Amino acid sequence: MILRDPVHGLVSFETEESSIVPRLLGTREVQRLRRIRQLGLTSFAFPGAEHTRFSHAVGAAHVMQLLLARLRQIDQPLPFWQRPTSERGRDAIAAALLHDVGHGPFSHLFEAVLPGHVRHEVWTTRILLDPSSDVHRELAKGDAGLPQRVADLVCGKHDLPYLASAVSGTFDVDRCDYLLRDAHATGVIYGDYDLPWLLRSLRFDLDRSAGAEAPKLAVDGIKGITAIESFLLARLFMFQQVYFHKSTRAAETMIRLILKRAFELLANGARLPMVLPAMDAVAHGREVSLDEYLKLDDQELLVAMRSWEDADDHVLGDLCRRLSKRALFKTIELGNVESDRPEQEALDIAREVASRRGLDPNYYVALDRASDTPFPRDKNLVVVFPDGRRKSLAEVSFLLGRLEGQTLSRTRIVYAAELREELGPALSS
Amino acid sequence: MILRDPVHGLVSFETEESSIVPRLLGTREVQRLRRIRQLGLTSFAFPGAEHTRFSHAVGAAHVMQLLLARLRQIDQPLPFWQRPTSERGRDAIAAALLHDVGHGPFSHLFEAVLPGHVRHEVWTTRILLDPSSDVHRELAKGDAGLPQRVADLVCGKHDLPYLASAVSGTFDVDRCDYLLRDAHATGVIYGDYDLPWLLRSLRFDLDRSAGAEAPKLAVDGIKGITAIESFLLARLFMFQQVYFHKSTRAAETMIRLILKRAFELLANGARLPMVLPAMDAVAHGREVSLDEYLKLDDQELLVAMRSWEDADDHVLGDLCRRLSKRALFKTIELGNVESDRPEQEALDIAREVASRRGLDPNYYVALDRASDTPFPRDKNLVVVFPDGRRKSLAEVSFLLGRLEGQTLSRTRIVYAAELREELGPALSS
Amino acid sequence: MILRDPVHGLVSFETEESSIVPRLLGTREVQRLRRIRQLGLTSFAFPGAEHTRFSHAVGAAHVMQLLLARLRQIDQPLPFWQRPTSERGRDAIAAALLHDVGHGPFSHLFEAVLPGHVRHEVWTTRILLDPSSDVHRELAKGDAGLPQRVADLVCGKHDLPYLASAVSGTFDVDRCDYLLRDAHATGVIYGDYDLPWLLRSLRFDLDRSAGAEAPKLAVDGIKGITAIESFLLARLFMFQQVYFHKSTRAAETMIRLILKRAFELLANGARLPMVLPAMDAVAHGREVSLDEYLKLDDQELLVAMRSWEDADDHVLGDLCRRLSKRALFKTIELGNVESDRPEQEALDIAREVASRRGLDPNYYVALDRASDTPFPRDKNLVVVFPDGRRKSLAEVSFLLGRLEGQTLSRTRIVYAAELREELGPALSS
């Protein structure tokens, strides 16, 4: 199987270890990723951001192939039982392809809504292990242990730390692909970094002193520092410019409010068109089954919300109409206003303003918190020098020393546009 | 308003004549283009091809701005009443943005299905002229004649041929943008050409001998030939590689068959979920209203077809299930089989094979014809030389002389995959 | 050895078969290529075109590695004695690196000047086979037959036609690299084509019917046509836009005239500064030795010509001063003037005009002929289809059918700028 990919160019899955890819691509669960955009509602802010989790999954599997090729250039110092064998290669490629197979619509938005806040990683595991899924069946064909091994890898568990962290770590194929892909689709070049050089800079950290039984991935201290700096800064920049963009966050907040309203109405016995089984479950506090969950995607939710534009409930209809014509809520970043008024207080003021203007304060005003750590402390990624010294990234790079552990956050009041004139002064007074 | 565009980079609409753009972007009808992908089902073949007609519309308006800037560098020889005034600039930018506002889902597929085969250009005109549309209202604000002028431009009508052909011609802003955009999204580089250089190569053809009252656009015979060759060949290459791709054509054929079946069932009184008003109209031979038409988009149709996966009708359910898991029909290109068996005969054979295998020959086998002329004869685009000579592109370029008027076509039998083994031999015998 | 290349990105020579590359890069003869620009005087027209034959040589060796990797993916149908073994791989990589090692300064200009018009391929062979060259010594280390085998490959001779044509053929690593590199350096995008896809489209032509004993390279008739079309058109476009650019041709003509004058002066016993041994040899009709030839490079010649700016001979000094301040001669393309006056007649007229103006007609006016065949007929590159059919490129592609065998030529009168006003009318009358 060969494919054209806008980010990586020619992508091929033609080796024996990658023959699992075409089979997995034919499953219902992977095809569903075509209907979930990688960046949710970001296309409201960056019109090009329509790329899907499907193309990202393919890209991640491709990068895993590149990474395996590199590992095999440098695995001579490893005992043979620690090398990336063909079987491990297949496991890793499958895990790369499937790492997000349980993702819900609109980024992480749906996770917050589900009872118990089930995270998408949990759904991924369920899909992998549930004997009724197409993905499970394809994986289990001829190797009953594969679904579990892939599930472990997706969670970052493996006897070989270098394989686990390649699927889920500071420098993993997920990030390698999405930074480039998000940059390509949004037109924001800050996500670019030098993937081939970074791969070429990888080494095995053979240090056993720290009790490590198996080798970790490391970066060459002479050749690789700028490459890894640039990779980690790309993440920072993409958070600043894209992932935390105010319009995207406002749109996601609106969807949260729409769903909240819909669930309340449903819980109270109201009837709405296009209610998906998973919505019904949530509304009535019932657990969402895997089957119901897999019916959720961007398209289903957007179509449902458009069908609610004519709902009897004024609030629901109004919010849905705003969304579909991109009449987005506005935002005030709390860190940016002069006074350092605590968040709750700010929210209370905003609600009061809304009430005064006759808008339901529970649906026309909200608090939105976004935060992430672009470069968390990670013991599994070190720097090695030709003379054998080992250092942490933070020690070697003064930029990364500054970035490490930094949490980037944006807290905003999100509110209906008609409140703008009143709200600005009220919050800064 | 400034935007990031993956193709053009920084895009801004900040001049007075472009202030119409942000207003039009806020309309329901333009926002609807976010839900219609530029290349329909092409993402089945090229996973990156998820870009929408919305981003293309923005791109076309941007290219129009670039073109106007160029025209204003070279308009000194024109009498002032033929120059691209600020008012004409606004009209042209609006027309560029709106040229596809009446497009239906899945490329031109829906046009064939509508009673009377109403083409998307007709819908565009209706939207522009219908006083109830948001677009009409925005256009008519302060200039009641604008909707009609934009409608004329979209159809390639204007007193100034150079403006008309810039909206709709061999070298128009539509093609300028979509070639680059489709190349960027699919990863097929053949759509690339040198837009800045091509714009810089433009001249006015001031020849009046041929009775022309107003100037046309022309290409500089010294500087511009390779640029325009490369532009026109880009179109040819994109047809060969992308627009006529067998998987896309197979998927579109499947949707045609699905709709055909659904309309028949509806006409016979069957009940189906998620039937859109426009579908109902088509099924019962009723005319589709503008309002009904505007409810059609990729998302609505895909969600409807997924809801039909469980339909009582076996054929409909089966076809929909195949589509949603990308179990696409296969194709045989008739020109490629050894014998030159006429199309109808080939179709008959295919149908017979289907029947023998117990598949309904009307739904599991179809004939698909795709054809286009990448470079049609066009009197409005000539080549001028510094010494005043005028020539046609075909005279000046031996490649374009060869390409001019060439119709590229692909005729294929599209059939359910399980017929492959039988059908191949049957058609080539 | 790893390198950063502006065209191919990360370039590495780390396998056993490529270990010859770092050794060859350390030779005097290869290092000399750093002092010869790939496009001679083209930087007068395209300021970026300063890239050297050294970087092109590295690029060609890199592309050979990519090609070998592809050949090894598809060589299963070949008997083992026809496969690209590691030894053949090394030979081919060395040949790719060294294919232009005998190139003289300023493109092919010097070839015309040497007694007997020795072509650069001959010098390449001499360097390879001369036991005193560094290159020979490196090649012969441990394999005395290697210099001869490389020399054969460079001339397109090998038992395996697919290897020979990869070094020197319609689709060879030389062209693969220089089109991309020249496009990158000049900023003319028309040289771009899709190298990875083209490589992936390669097949072996296993047809033995035509008496062929060994397989040739072929292009896949389904996947590869657009890729090879685009590659061959890229060559056409680069000739039109870059290689035959009038300023480059004018500058090369000036250097021809400068050398002609210098040789005449030297032959008559005049003394000039900075006369290189090879110049002296040419001036006195002596054969140029390899050692003398290798002292020629862009820098030496340019510095010599600058030192001649103050020569006693007025013509020589004047021409050199013009060149160094880029006061280039002008050109009239004979095909472009209205009358089809034969070349010699045009030259005579131009000379007369020069004489009238007091300029030596032998040095201030010249005829320049440039011609090339972007896509010559080539039996060694065919198209194969999955069903076994074989066709020629010209049969399969209507563009290539038109391009095949076409000779592109430009004949120009090159003349001192001050003659412009008189010469234009004189030639077109």
Added chain:
Amino acid sequence: MILRDPVHGLVSFETEESSIVPRLLGTREVQRLRRIRQLGLTSFAFPGAEHTRFSHAVGAAHVMQLLLARLRQIDQPLPFWQRPTSERGRDAIAAALLHDVGHGPFSHLFEAVLPGHVRHEVWTTRILLDPSSDVHRELAKGDAGLPQRVADLVCGKHDLPYLASAVSGTFDVDRCDYLLRDAHATGVIYGDYDLPWLLRSLRFDLDRSAGAEAPKLAVDGIKGITAIESFLLARLFMFQQVYFHKSTRAAETMIRLILKRAFELLANGARLPMVLPAMDAVAHGREVSLDEYLKLDDQELLVAMRSWEDADDHVLGDLCRRLSKRALFKTIELGNVESDRPEQEALDIAREVASRRGLDPNYYVALDRASDTPFPRDKNLVVVFPDGRRKSLAEVSFLLGRLEGQTLSRTRIVYAAELREELGPALSS
């Protein structure tokens, strides 16, 4: 005049204010920049780095045009006497083109060698002001004050700080161009940043409180932070990866040693071929005249050094032969060896080792110090917010806060390769 540039694409100088550019391009002094590579000997490390100061000068003038266009979009709040008038535009474009016209060969290497260490900026000023230079004559045509105004601008002096800093400041057109150009030529992508967005993020800082009489350039605190961060980090990365590359530094050190030896020999009355007048002057402690200085370029020096390969003096001949076959000296970075031995001590040890091996310690061993401050404190570049607040870059960006004032330095012992085995242990003991 239109040009193709590999970095900026289509570059044109067609306005009245830029009509000075074609005239200046025709001068001897600007044409000389074709013979001085932008990155000196960097092509020894990055084979693509052959681009010249000529193409950079053109690029800088082009960026100045882009910057002026932006300034004119935002100059409404300025009183008319502070606006970038057409005359100021011409001055700024000329200054951008000429900012490096006095640059000597091989980066800053020659400055260190000249008596009094005359910096290239001084030579630039001399060229601008000397009535005998072509540049001066072109500038002075019709505006006798222009040479002085351009000279002031090049030194960062102007009544309008925003113009001065655009020619010479933290964010100036020089850096804007060279980062992109060096990245393009070397293949090191870290020099990339988003030029159009950065220009679009510019504002005028209208704050008068600080006693400022005239407006400065500022960056928009909402839109522009990532763009300027990325610009400044690009500089850091290019220093780390390219500008301080050990092979380049080693080659430059070799040239320093070669010249030192040559000057000593000349001072002692020895005769060498190809001695340029400026060399003779330096050797005998005579001042270098402008005319002599302008004869210096990469080509002249390289050709001279090749002619010295056969010098009687063993050291000079040997060093020159090493250079021309790229047998570069090796380096040990002092910061990287375990002990923190002071530099002089390290050099003494190295010299001793050289002596023991029979190599002249003054010519086969040297200390090389490179240092730069990628982001110096700069009061002329601030951040402004829509609400009027002004902040410094370091306050707004935690990365820039960390980078500000950081001096990047590399101190290395540079030594003949044959000393490697002995020197390594000796220095780390």
